[in-house]
Amino acid sequence: MIDDPVRLLWAAATVVIWLAFTGWTVWRFRSKPAPAAQPGSTLIAVASQTGFGDELAGMTARAFADAGQVAQIKSFAEIEPVDLTTAARVLFIASTTGEGDAPDSASGFVRKVMTGGANLSDVSYGLLSLGDRTYAEFCGFGRALDGWLKSAGASPLFDAVEVDNGDAAAIRHWQGELSRLTGSVAAPDWAPPSYAHWRLVERRLLNPGSPGEGAWHLAFEPVDGVLQWVAGDIAEIGVPAPEGGLAHREYSVASLPSDGRAEFLIRLMQRPDGTPGLASGWLTQTLNVGEIAPMRIRANRAFHGPDAATPMILIGNGTGIAGLRSHLKTRAVQGSTAGAWLMFGERTSAHDRFHDEELQAWRTNGVLTRLDRTFSRDAGDGRYVQAVIEAEAEAVRDWVGRGAAIYVCGSLEGMAGGVNAALETVLGAEALRDLVENGRYRRDVY
Numbered sequence: 001m002i003d004d005p006v007r008l009l010w011a012a013a014t015v016v017i018w019l020a021f022t023g024w025t026v027w028r029f030r031s032k033p034a035p036a037a038q039p040g041s042t043l044i045a046v047a048s049q050t051g052f053g054d055e056l057a058g059m060t061a062r063a064f065a066d067a068g069q070v071a072q073i074k075s076f077a078e079i080e081p082v083d084l085t086t087a088a089r090v091l092f093i094a095s096t097t098g099e100g101d102a103p104d105s106a107s108g109f110v111r112k113v114m115t116g117g118a119n120l121s122d123v124s125y126g127l128l129s130l131g132d133r134t135y136a137e138f139c140g141f142g143r144a145l146d147g148w149l150k151s152a153g154a155s156p157l158f159d160a161v162e163v164d165n166g167d168a169a170a171i172r173h174w175q176g177e178l179s180r181l182t183g184s185v186a187a188p189d190w191a192p193p194s195y196a197h198w199r200l201v202e203r204r205l206l207n208p209g210s211p212g213e214g215a216w217h218l219a220f221e222p223v224d225g226v227l228q229w230v231a232g233d234i235a236e237i238g239v240p241a242p243e244g245g246l247a248h249r250e251y252s253v254a255s256l257p258s259d260g261r262a263e264f265l266i267r268l269m270q271r272p273d274g275t276p277g278l279a280s281g282w283l284t285q286t287l288n289v290g291e292i293a294p295m296r297i298r299a300n301r302a303f304h305g306p307d308a309a310t311p312m313i314l315i316g317n318g319t320g321i322a323g324l325r326s327h328l329k330t331r332a333v334q335g336s337t338a339g340a341w342l343m344f345g346e347r348t349s350a351h352d353r354f355h356d357e358e359l360q361a362w363r364t365n366g367v368l369t370r371l372d373r374t375f376s377r378d379a380g381d382g383r384y385v386q387a388v389i390e391a392e393a394e395a396v397r398d399w400v401g402r403g404a405a406i407y408v409c410g411s412l413e414g415m416a417g418g419v420n421a422a423l424e425t426v427l428g429a430e431a432l433r434d435l436v437e438n439g440r441y442r443r444d445v446y
């Protein structure tokens with residue numbers, strides 16, 4: 001509770017600004033059709049799952065603007081084949097998700113455009129592929145896109161630039177290619193926006209006694225950071241690396257700016273030799289309350305919420321509740337009565353009911369219309385979250401029929417695939433594909 005009137009005023013002002021910003025974002029991304037590519041211009045075509053590609057697209061457009069030239073950014077979801085042949089050149093920025101898969105925003109492009117026999121012999125292109133070598137299919141989508149562009153007759157302006165886990169040298173290489181294209185010698189500022197300072201103000205173990213590893217609730221207040229993000233956004237935290245410098249780790253933000261703090265749910269990871277994971281160990285064991293962590297918050301458009309009138313089905317497991325909680329908080333602030341159904345899976349009902357009080361309060365006041373939890377280690381249950389989808393098939397079809405959007409947050413391994421398979425069984429593969437392509441099935445999995 002806030003009982004200081006000045007703080008209350010500030011909190012109210014933050015909510016108003018935040019609502020205006022959210023409304024503007026929704027309006028901007030939902031209702032305005034993207035204008036067609038300008039003849040002779042540069043088109044920046046971006047397929048991003050977690051927002052890094054979107055950020056690089058913005059920096060790429062700025063490099064052209066700094067050289068007095070126009071470059072238009074379009075998401076793959078907005079690109080028509082004619083855009084590719086109208087622009088003088090196309091710069092593709094393409095990340096890979098899943099197991100070598102295209103980001104969700106590109107799935108319609110892959111299905112409708114990349115499978116057709118396009119003639120792109122007049123198209124010149126550059127390609128920046130984002131990936132991570134720890135995955136089996138490094139830059140799987142970028143490479144597939146490159147192969148398709150070449151087979152359709154398009155001419156590469158330079159060899160594809162592949163970025164391994166945000167590698168700064170590869171990004172500088174892309175910057176060099178852009179300088180060649182724009183004829184500009186002035187190097188634009190490519191340093192990613194720097195970390196701000198955030199103070200750890202609270203850390204609490206949410207699952208004492210759990211058979212799983214500790215799951216910690218952490219809250220940070222800005223020292224010189226800015227309370228500005230929307231549900232679905234991601235925090236990048238700089239963690240001291242053994243070799244010096246900072247290792248970069250990403251976490252779903254579990255709170256809203258109107259809370260006055262950035263909250264997280266972080267699971268302590270154990271390495272096979274029993275030592276704690278680098279980032280989770282530092283955040284849950286080494287960093288003390290009162291100390292500072294370097295952090296910045298990045299927009300993650302692919303996981304932004306629908307408007308308040310759209311019912312939501314939120315599905316997740318483990319620490320994935322973090323990314324879903326910020327959406328439920330948004331619903332509470334909006335006073336949305338459209339309905340929200342949370343399906344959540346953890347290990348034991350005795351120890352792993354994360355944020356239970358808050359969820360029960362939302363059940364009571366109607367923010368949460370349905371709450372179904374599964375507990376895989378409970379003798380009477382033993383189910384994973386995807387079991388709810390199949391058991392409640394009729395209700396899931398009814399919600400989707402009424403326009404619900406589906407949001408999934410949590411583990412890639414096990415949960416995301418299982419949920420996807422259950423949704424396919426219940427809704428049908430084609431209907432599920434349409435939901436992806438219309439932005440009504442969104443995933444933030446890791």
Ligand SMILES: Cc1cc2nc3c(=O)[nH]c(=O)nc-3n(C[C@H](O)[C@H](O)[C@H](O)COP(=O)(O)O)c2cc1C
Nearest residue numbers: 048049050051052053095098100131132135138139
């Ligand atoms: C769930 C998940 C799956 C991923 N799968 C792959 C993969 O199969 N191959 C790869 O090279 N990188 C993979 N990555 C790494 C991303 O491509 C990389 O982090 C990239 O910088 C993300 O860019 P974006 O934020 O624009 O989507 C994966 C990342 C996540 C979170």
